[in-house]
Amino acid sequence: MTVKPVINHMNQLQQLHESLLSLSRRKTEALKTNDVASIQQLLLQEKKHVQAIEKVEKQRERSVAQWASEKELPSREWTVSDLIEMVGGEEKELLQEAHEGLFLVLADLKQQEKLNKELTQQSLQFINMSLDLLQPSIQTVNYGGQEASKSTAKRSIFDSKA
Structure with a gap:
């Protein structure tokens, strides 16, 4: 068996990640x-893409395991880097290109x-600041503050004039 199925899966992964x-x-x-x-719509689409990526990734793992078993290599989790070291010629070049292409797309993604995370955090900070400005604090709700409540507490009913 050749590594062509692995290369095809790598190319599919690259296309999905580019999307x-x-x-x-x-x-x-x-x-x-x-x-x-x-x-919200974009998040739904992203979820579908992630599910497709997981599916293709599992197929890639199966192809790698099948390749390793046909080469009578010990069973373990083989990485693409391992395959690159073991194959030669045109397959090695194609596998390296697919690996590098996927790596570059993943770095961009x-x-x-990271930028989206920062924008979201800034939006949340702005919302929290706006809510803090709109909600009055406990001290400003009582018009007289602490002094007014203390003075009324000192008077008794018997001190009033008849």
Whole structure:
């Protein structure tokens, strides 16, 4: 067996991650414009992409395990880096290209999601600050503060004039 199925799965993973990166960029724009409806739709699409990525990743793992068993290698979790070291020629080059392409897309996606996280945190900080400004504190609710309540507590009913 060749590593062609592994390369195909790697290419599929790269395409799915590129699509996920596109969604992440659209999510950044929605965060900037505070478009909650778009953000919700994008999150649903992201969830579908993640499920597809998990499915293809499991297929890739099975292909790698099958390749290793056909080569009569000990059973363990084989990585793509391990395969790159073991294969040669055109397969090695194709596998390296697929690995590097996926790595670059993942790095871009990580950076984009970091930006989205920062934008979300800033939005939450702004919301908390706005809520703090709108909600009065306990001290400002009592118009007289502490002094007025103390003076009324010192008077007794018998001190009043008849």
